[in-house]
Amino acid sequence: MYHWEYFTTLLDVSYTHPKVKEFLQKNYPDMKVLPKYMLETLTPQLNEWASHGWELMILEPVYVDNEGVIRPPGGATETRFMAVFRKPKQV
Numbered sequence: 001m002y003h004w005e006y007f008t009t010l011l012d013v014s015y016t017h018p019k020v021k022e023f024l025q026k027n028y029p030d031m032k033v034l035p036k037y038m039l040e041t042l043t044p045q046l047n048e049w050a051s052h053g054w055e056l057m058i059l060e061p062v063y064v065d066n067e068g069v070i071r072p073p074g075g076a077t078e079t080r081f082m083a084v085f086r087k088p089k090q091v
Contacts, residue, residue: 005089007054010064011045013037013079019044037079046083054085 015021015034023044024034046056061078063071070082 003089003091004086007049007085007087009083009085010062010070011042011059011081011083013039013041013081015041017041017045019048042081049083049085053087055087056083057086058082058084 015024020041024031024038024040027040042059046059049056060082062080062082063078064080065071
């Protein structure tokens with residue numbers, strides 16, 4: 001029986017992650033103009049967590065208000081996602 005370790009974080013749909021530009025150029029070479037928000041920008045971030053042994057369990061769009069409170073999506077384009085990961089815990 002596994003014992004699990006869990007980790008939660010917020011991921012941004014943005015081009016600021018160090019590996020995003022390289023990933024998009026490699027996988028979408030014909031795309032000359034990138035949309036303002038592109039869900040595919042999450043891929044390098046998810047791959048980075050996976051390379052450390054974390055398995056993605058949940059990925060949900062969320063809205064973070066001005067006070068930093070996480071709320072359900074408000075109907076607008078959400079650019080942040082709550083991610084829940086797990087990996088086997090060393091016992």
